[in-house]
Amino acid sequence: MSDLREKFVVGNWKEKIPPGGFEYYVYKLNKFMQTRRSFSMCTPTVVICPGDVFIDSMKRQAKCFQVGAQNVHADLAADRAYTGRSTADALAWAGAKFCIVGHSECRRDFGETEDLIAQKVIELLRCSADLITPIICVGEDDWVREESDEAAELFVRGQVRHILESMPEKLVEWVMIAYEPIWAIGTGKVPTPEQIASMANAIGVELFAHSDDSVDELPPILYGGSVNAGNAAEIADIEGIDGVLVGGASLDGKTFGQIIREYCQ
Numbered sequence: 001m002s003d004l005r006e007k008f009v010v011g012n013w014k015e016k017i018p019p020g021g022f023e024y025y026v027y028k029l030n031k032f033m034q035t036r037r038s039f040s041m042c043t044p045t046v047v048i049c050p051g052d053v054f055i056d057s058m059k060r061q062a063k064c065f066q067v068g069a070q071n072v073h074a075d076l077a078a079d080r081a082y083t084g085r086s087t088a089d090a091l092a093w094a095g096a097k098f099c100i101v102g103h104s105e106c107r108r109d110f111g112e113t114e115d116l117i118a119q120k121v122i123e124l125l126r127c128s129a130d131l132i133t134p135i136i137c138v139g140e141d142d143w144v145r146e147e148s149d150e151a152a153e154l155f156v157r158g159q160v161r162h163i164l165e166s167m168p169e170k171l172v173e174w175v176m177i178a179y180e181p182i183w184a185i186g187t188g189k190v191p192t193p194e195q196i197a198s199m200a201n202a203i204g205v206e207l208f209a210h211s212d213d214s215v216d217e218l219p220p221i222l223y224g225g226s227v228n229a230g231n232a233a234e235i236a237d238i239e240g241i242d243g244v245l246v247g248g249a250s251l252d253g254k255t256f257g258q259i260i261r262e263y264c265q
């Protein structure tokens, strides 16, 4: 890890609770981060995205890390009621500082389209541009990657472009992109460092094209998909990648700590 940009390690708990329990995990992560901060010149921004029911309580207990949400409600049709959803206002009230949007499981299970995902991003930023940072997930299916690396990059660039084109340029600097190839999520398969670096570059081209001219720095780009203690160091060294979005491995405090350590200097 060489550059001085802020780094991010984000845990997505999905529907799960860590095996040792919620309270114990938060206690240990606080202690771990306190220790890292006293021994490192620089530590990453660590974010845990638990189920919505835990956000408020986690926010109250989190001393050295941030809390995020896994999804947000947005209403394309407007003027309808939606049981079981959380709005951007509700998430902000509970203390979420980040929110995952467009996760491939939500695209698959809830039929989320690029238009709806763009609406969610705008909804989060409407709350107040720097209150909740949207972490926009994009990524190709295995059959696209099998076609060719160029096909995968074209596909992901199309996803990013569609979302950014629906947003005012001046808001682009407030988002984060997580490149999560669908075939890598929960499978133990990971693209090569060269493939990840090349995808980061392709995403950067879209971010640059859709950013306000006055923006000094492009938004962070994360990698997600089967990140674990064994591959975190290699991923941390990839140029153009500013951190990781970790699913399964974030539930184990020790493993998550080992991943965080790769982003401490």
Ligand code: PEP
Pocket: 012, 180, 184, 185, 186, 187, 224, 225, 226, 227, 245, 246, 247, 248, 249
């Ligand atoms: C995810 O679901 O966002 C994810 C990256 O999962 P995993 O790390 O388990 O592959």
